[in-house]
Amino acid sequence: MKQQTAIEWLVNKVYMVIPDSERNFLEGLKEMAKEMEKEQINKACYDGYYQEELYDTRNYYDQTYNK
Numbered sequence: 001m002k003q004q005t006a007i008e009w010l011v012n013k014v015y016m017v018i019p020d021s022e023r024n025f026l027e028g029l030k031e032m033a034k035e036m037e038k039e040q041i042n043k044a045c046y047d048g049y050y051q052e053e054l055y056d057t058r059n060y061y062d063q064t065y066n067k
Helices: 006-015 020-046 059-064
Strands: none
Touching: 006 020, 020 059
């Protein structure tokens, strides 16, 4: 099963309660939020929160969230 980001989880929950006409707007926000989340993961890795040797943060994000 594919892991979800917190953003994807939230959007899926909001989809249940908003009209279809609002989904395009929410999709745009989701993409912007996921990009911010990716930047935060990269920053955390470069700041030393992930100690794995030479671990490529893009691979981490892509593998974890199946992007």
